[in-house]
Amino acid sequence: MGIILHLDRLMLERKIQVNELAERVGLTTANLSILKNNRARAIRFTTLTALCRELNCQPGDILKYIPGEGVGEEEDED
Amino acid sequence: MKYLGDKSISSWLEVALRASWIFGIVATSSMVIAVIGLAIAGDSVIPPQFQSGLAINSGGLKISIDAQYINPLHRPVFLSLLLAGAALGGIALVIIRNLQLLFATFAANNPFCPENYKRLRKIGWVILIWSFVEVASEASLGVLLHKMSTLPGLHITTNLIPNLSTILMAALCFVLAEVFHMAIKLKRDNEFTI
Helix, strand or coil, X not given: CCEEEXXXXXXXXXXXXXXXXXXXHCCCHHHHHHHHCCCCCECCHHHHHHHHHHHCXXXXXXXXXCCCCCECCCCCXX | CCCCCCCCHHHHHHHHHHHHHHHHHHHHHHHHHHHHHHHHCCCCECCHHHCCCEEEEECCEEXXXXXXXXXXXXXXXXXXXXXXXXXXXXXXHHHHXXXXXXXXXXXXXXXXXXXXHHHHHHHHHHHHHHHHHHHHHHHHHHHHHHHHECCCCCCCCCCCCCCHHHHHHHHHHHHHHHHHHHHHHHHHHXXXXX
């Protein structure tokens, strides 16, 4: 299974920059980039709540399940 | 008492292991050079200065036999002894080097790196190989001692069973490697939980 985050699209729609969103949700730019580039292995409810609050959306707008793609696929690579 | 990080037991052990590694390289290289030198030397009997008797060290036990009770040591025998020593030295070097690198990560406060899983597994395998090489070398030493000694009533027996504590040590390394593997996975998950 794979969970994809649509932060890119949402940020574009809301016309918000990475630095600004990172500051508003209380993350570092590096960590927000990890989320944005779908390299995160898990997301905290507090982070998701802050993202929903700042982007004025529902969790379902941010997260999408795509079979066979994205997060969780490389779980047991070693 | 500090076990991990700078100026800790780990850092001191790392220094000690590094020194042992350098000493081991010198000792093993000397043995290899001696083997090569002996292989190309003309004499079939070892010079008298090397035949001042026979001493065998095994753990805390030391057995010494005076030169008068020893048959002359021939080159092929001495060569095989040196070869066995060089082989055991090489195996020990692999263990020492991997332990040193392992402790270097402990001293750097980064024990759960993927390399440590591989290092522990490598140490486990090498210890396992050591246990069998040890049996073979002890058996050949027994045969050699029996052939060389002229002492009446001397009986030497060797069992061909590897040392249980050595095998347990190898098993411990494999288990520790898996524990590290699990910790590395947890750490990675934690690091990428945003």
